[in-house]
Amino acid sequence: MPDEVLNDISHRRYNPLTGSWLLVSPHRTKRPWQGAQETPSKNTLPSYDPKCYLCPGNKRAQGDSNPRYKNTFAFVNDYSAVKETQQDYHPETNKDDVASLLLQARPVTGRCYVLTFSAKHDATLADMTPEEIVPVINTWTRIYASHLSPSHPLNGQAAYVLSTIPENPDGEVTPPKHQLKNMQIFENKGAAMGCSNPHPHCQIWTTSTLPEEPGKELVNMRKYKSDTGRHLLGDYVKLELEKKERLVWENDSFVVVCPWWALWPFEVLIISKRHVRALVDLDDKERLEFAQAVQEVARRYDNLFETNFPYSSGIHQAPLDCTEEEAEMSWFHMHFYPPLLRSATVKKFLVGYELMAEPQRDITPEQAAAKLRDCGGELYRKSLQ
Amino acid sequence: MPDEVLNDISHRRYNPLTGSWLLVSPHRTKRPWQGAQETPSKNTLPSYDPKCYLCPGNKRAQGDSNPRYKNTFAFVNDYSAVKETQQDYHPETNKDDVASLLLQARPVTGRCYVLTFSAKHDATLADMTPEEIVPVINTWTRIYASHLSPSHPLNGQAAYVLSTIPENPDGEVTPPKHQLKNMQIFENKGAAMGCSNPHPHCQIWTTSTLPEEPGKELVNMRKYKSDTGRHLLGDYVKLELEKKERLVWENDSFVVVCPWWALWPFEVLIISKRHVRALVDLDDKERLEFAQAVQEVARRYDNLFETNFPYSSGIHQAPLDCTEEEAEMSWFHMHFYPPLLRSATVKKFLVGYELMAEPQRDITPEQAAAKLRDCGGELYRKSLQ
């Protein structure tokens, strides 16, 4: 265990990936809760919903019809946050003009995809087998590979992957019109995390700019490398395998931990054990083992409070357009941010103090990891098949 | 208006207070919403609730009884996130030890207060008159003043304020046992913002460390000052008074704006027009005008969607323990972060992309400001008295 005293005293922990601190108040879950309650989600969904815009064969909001796809299906979001073509905008910058310092804007273009995980409306990653999740990971890999810049250091791997991973017969992704900088794959699961359709799916937003979070991580990973000569997440994986107290699960290729600096009550991080820079670096066996890790997290989450556990998850890896050095700094990992704190109905709110002052959590990551270690095994509810 | 094109294209805006960017997608509110709906709050609360632990005369969770207070009442939170005394902790730091780089923790002590705004269980700041809000601001000011370090550059102002603002007969605050670094005053209003009791109140968390957000703001304000010789927020107030497009309201002493870099759909910032470093710098007239500004924001929010509008708000000002130079850099302001997006029932979720990549908003701050300018006037619902 880390110093025992950290179970009892309020303290700050440092997140070396983002370079920021958060407040940990281990004793604070004792307070009574009279606030908002979430509705525990029941799995009473049909496996096909004629009104769902993601189910195979159905019509979408803007008139397009989905193919009768078998597992994954990717399409460009009908309401994308960024678009490939838009009016030009060249802000005037002039160091002597206050407005150009305090009212700064820059154009952002890109392409946003929606990607279904399964043809079944009522499936979740927790219900699917690792083998059923592999097509999702294959599609992520193909989409990533087909958006890399012509001079990308991972182009060799991308070409190999594109020639070996079977093409998805139900809608292949075309290369972008202009080279983009970054691809963010993420899933919002559950109404509590702003998901507006329970059909299992993720989103993929590609942008002409490097967003804040992966940008901060790259800066901190680079700094660690230049200070120590080693990789931050490489060192971290070794440390967690030694200490074990935050380890939730591992296989040959991946560890699942509640990171030392976890903010969300049951936050976990899937990290590759070897230096994987991006999805295209993974071989067949590793893609299956990544699917196993994802499935473990989803199933343990559902088992923890016997509910369809809400979360946002997201993958960080090398940018789509980057130098040899930036690719080398990148270390493949996947974050899971779940809001539930004490039960299926009581979540942690990141509000007042967290927004105005500093993120704050109520139980320690070590306590969370112990609970997640204890809820492996079969999915608590009957699986779909 | 800012370049018209920013109403139509996706772009990033820069937040000079935190030094970070956010994504703005003006066209995105057109998408249909099938996700979670908030419950619009009805004001059917009694003005006294015998089960409320904040109502005058009632018993609290740990047995203490509240005095029969008239307006404000402050007490130390029975479930504080930080405490004044706890076991000591001195982390070992050793540059050659990976654990001391990647598993960093520091102790945090402090004191957390709860402060009621009114004896009435069903009042909100929107229902109260500016004159009724003045006692709240007076109490904030007295609490801030009584926690300043002995060498604080604002001690003269603090002494003056403590001798002129009437003491609250219902429970005065005692000085902290150890000198603390920072005081964060914040309100979580509404179940959607994690508030567990509708009785109008805020919290005040004082800590031995300077939290992330005010820390970032100080760094950026200092940098701006050393680059330009002027105050960031001073320049910003002038700019917004000139441009008018993000201005919601003003009086002699304060402006209310939807800041250029607003993240939450109807986020606003109250900024003092002159260089006010902290609450103790405000004179009588300014405290009343600050109460007016707070009331304007709360009432306009409620009028906007004709609901009891949820938000988190918080004050940033000079730290409790700081140098002359840090006090000089500080510029008094109050943030309001409200989650509602389109109506009383549809909120903006800051989830997947926002957490993994970069904060994202759907309407422009100029559009939000125009709506808030248009909903002044009487409170839409019958006031309490």
Ligand SMILES: O=P(O)(O)O[C@H]1O[C@H](CO)[C@@H](O)[C@H](O)[C@H]1O
């Ligand atoms: O202290 P309260 O009101 O019970 O708790 C509320 O505010 C705190 C400070 O922003 C948050 O940490 C909690 O998640 C929220 O529910």
Ligand SMILES: O=P(O)(O)O[C@H]1O[C@H](CO)[C@@H](O)[C@H](O)[C@H]1O
């Ligand atoms: O695109 P969706 O699923 O409609 O929207 C959801 O995810 C987005 C990206 O995290 C958020 O901006 C929205 O607030 C959320 O409701």
